[in-house]
Amino acid sequence: MAKLNRRLLGIEKARSATKDSCKLRPRAAELMPVMSLFLYSVTVGGHDLALILLLSPYVIFLLPSRLLYAFGFSSMRMSTHPMASPGSYQTTRSRVSRVGSKKPYINISRDRHKHTQFCQIFHSHCVSFNFIKFSTVFLHFESSYTNYIVDSWGLLLKLQTSLRWKYSIIFEATGSVLSLKNPKVIFVLGGPGSGKGTQCSNIVEHFGYTHLSAGDLLRAEIKSGSENGTMIQNMIKEGKIVPSEVTIKLLEKAIAENENDKFLIDGFPRNEENRAAFESVTGIVPEFVLFFDCPEEEMEKRLLGRNQGREDDNIDTIRKRFRVYMESSLPVIEYYKSKEKVRKIDAAKPVEEVFEAVKALFTPVNDKIFPLNKIYRCYLGVISVALNIYGLIFIRVWLKYWCGKEFTMRSVVDFM
Ligand SMILES: Nc1ncnc2c1ncn2[C@@H]1O[C@H](COP(=O)(O)OP(=O)(O)OP(=O)(O)O)[C@@H](O)[C@H]1O
Numbered sequence: 319m320a321k322l323n324r325r326l327l328g329i330e331k332a333r334s335a336t337k338d339s340c341k342l343r344p345r346a347a348e349l350m351p352v353m354s355l356f357l358y359s360v361t362v363g364g365h366d367l368a369l370i371l372l373l374s375p376y377v378i379f380l381l382p383s384r385l386l387y388a389f390g391f392s393s394m395r396m397s398t399h400p401m402a403s404p405g406s407y408q409t410t411r412s413r414v415s416r417v418g419s420k421k422p423y424i425n426i427s428r429d430r431h432k433h434t435q436f437c438q439i440f441h442s443h444c445v446s447f448n449f450i451k452f453s454t455v456f457l458h459f460e461s462s463y464t465n466y467i468v469d470s471w472g473l474l475l476k477l478q479t480s481l482r483w484k485y486s487i488i489f490e491a492t493g494s495v496l497s498l499k500n501p502k503v504i505f506v507l508g509g510p511g512s513g514k515g516t517q518c519s520n521i522v523e524h525f526g527y528t529h530l531s532a533g534d535l536l537r538a539e540i541k542s543g544s545e546n547g548t549m550i551q552n553m554i555k556e557g558k559i560v561p562s563e564v565t566i567k568l569l570e571k572a573i574a575e576n577e578n579d580k581f582l583i584d585g586f587p588r589n590e591e592n593r594a595a596f597e598s599v600t601g602i603v604p605e606f607v608l609f610f611d612c613p614e615e616e617m618e619k620r621l622l623g624r625n626q627g628r629e630d631d632n633i634d635t636i637r638k639r640f641r642v643y644m645e646s647s648l649p650v651i652e653y654y655k656s657k658e659k660v661r662k663i664d665a666a667k668p669v670e671e672v673f674e675a676v677k678a679l680f681t682p683v684n685d686k687i688f689p690l691n692k693i694y695r696c697y698l699g700v701i702s703v704a705l706n707i708y709g710l711i712f713i714r715v716w717l718k719y720w721c722g723k724e725f726t727m728r729s730v731v732d733f734m
């Protein structure tokens with residue numbers, strides 16, 4: 319009983335963490351063409367167009383969640399695997415099956431109370447559809463029988479009594495919470511003491527990003543007294559790179575728990591393993607890599623003068639960190655260079671000058687030419703919908719008077 323309650327509690331915990339972390343932002347660019355076409359179809363005519371539109375997968379799956387979000391249901395949720403263990407809201411594409419292989423069965427026993435709880439959990443998953451990324455559809459059996467076994471993919475394996483039952487379909491999203499949240503991530507890389515943290519603070523202030531320093535997260539983990547604390551502390555003392563799994567978990571949690579969807583990840587990925595693991599676990603590809611290039615002598619001078627009481631700011635560890643940086647971190651920067659993602663900044667200059675160069679990268683090109691505030695963006699949105707509708711009316715009139723055809727899906731297809 320206690321064990322089951324713990325499990326249920328875990329699921330609840332996982333679910334509420336997911337709830338907070340999985341917000342969907344409707345994108346105007348996505349909605350506009352559909353909305354215009356729909357408004358046009360229902361007002362001006364072309365009913366089979368409206369029907370086709372209504373039946374399109376976009377409208378059926380994506381639009382409801384987007385609209386619900388827009389109308390105030392601010393926390394649309396991803397249904398994580400309801401059987402997954404606590405914390406598996408951070409599941410990744412591959413983790414789900416690993417969870418499955420670790421705990422293949424969950425035995426729901428005869429207790430009616432437990433059964434009710436179990437169903438409630440399933441129910442809340444039913445209403446928490448998120449229409450974006452489904453991979454598995456599995457069945458939910460709700461019945462008055464009391465003993466059955468469900469595997470961790472949600473398949474009913476054994477049913478001992480079957481008085482009455484019904485089923486509903488539950489969609490399982492197997493992507494990482496982060497891939498659903500779809501955050502914008504910028505990696506901030508550079509040697510130790512190149513000024514990453516200093517510049518990140520400026521970016522946060524001016525551009526509304528959230529700064530996540532991998533080093534800070536690891537140091538906080540040591541302070542929290544976690545079981546990995548001693549290992550992390552030893553690695554940091556030696557200037558070595560902590561296993562990716564540990565750092566990625568901390569980053570995933572920090573991103574998931576944060577309301578923001580724009581992150582500067584500072585000091586990560588530090589090596590090829592960090593990079594590959596992060597991409598495969600979270601599915602996140604950075605927008606770009608902000609690379610602070612600074613000569614070693616300057617970095618050494620800065621680190622020795624930092625005075626923040628960091629255990630690794632001593633000359634022995636600093637030299638080790640430089641070596642690790644050259645051997646392991648530079649290849650990551652080279653990798654991103656080959657993908658044309660690196661934005662290199664001369665970090666040897668004074669702080670203000672460095673920030674001027676950084677600023678240029680964060681100011682959107684449009685804003686440089688024609689800065690728009692939110693109200694103007696709304697006007698533009700309305701104008702864009704109006705133009706779309708106007709365009710459709712024009713096509714309709716043109717088809718009718720010049721080609722003698724009605725504007726229906728068929729005539730559009732025929733015309734093409
Ligand atoms: N452009 C700069 N010119 C002079 N000093 C700087 C400059 N940028 C940062 N510093 C100073 O250098 C020290 C290291 O900076 P910071 O902590 O930002 O580096 P970092 O790259 O984040 O280091 P680490 O990787 O060790 O965390 C700080 O004391 C900071 O005030």
Ligand SMILES: Nc1ccn([C@@H]2O[C@H](COP(=O)(O)O)[C@@H](O)[C@H]2O)c(=O)n1
Pocket residue numbers: 510531532533534536553554555557558559560561565584585586587588592630639
């Ligand atoms: N991805 C990372 C980042 C950092 N570390 C360890 O933390 C130390 C301090 O990092 P800073 O970015 O704050 O300088 C670093 O020397 C590593 O030991 C890590 O392992 N992995």
